[in-house]
Amino acid sequence: MSGRNYMGIPREKIAWYPTIDAALCINCGACLDFCSNGVYAQGATGVEVANPYNCVVGCSACRSECPSGALTFPDKKELIRMLNELRATV
Numbered sequence: 001m002s003g004r005n006y007m008g009i010p011r012e013k014i015a016w017y018p019t020i021d022a023a024l025c026i027n028c029g030a031c032l033d034f035c036s037n038g039v040y041a042q043g044a045t046g047v048e049v050a051n052p053y054n055c056v057v058g059c060s061a062c063r064s065e066c067p068s069g070a071l072t073f074p075d076k077k078e079l080i081r082m083l084n085e086l087r088a089t090v
């Protein structure tokens, strides 16, 4: 989805979304079932982060649903630094 803003910043400029470590993922679908924002989708080879910018900025709730520790997010301090930097430019 495009055209959304977070704190006045275009959502697509904010690098906050989950990353799946394919080496750890067992393709259980728990993240897909858990997130109601359509971030994940079933791809040809397994669950994928199909719509990263649908992820709620600062949310990492699905991480604890993953049984294999395959989900990672950026550091929250890095998120704050990034937001401050982006806010200064809008």
Ligand code: SF4
Binding pocket: 017, 018, 034, 035, 036, 037, 039, 040, 054, 055, 056, 059, 060, 061, 062, 063
């Ligand atoms: S962090 Fe939250 S919004 Fe983002 S994918 Fe996980 S449950 Fe969905």
Ligand code: SF4
Binding pocket: 020, 024, 025, 026, 027, 028, 029, 030, 031, 032, 047, 065, 066, 067, 068, 069, 070, 071
């Ligand atoms: S919850 Fe974890 S192991 Fe299951 S599909 Fe998602 S990333 Fe893969």
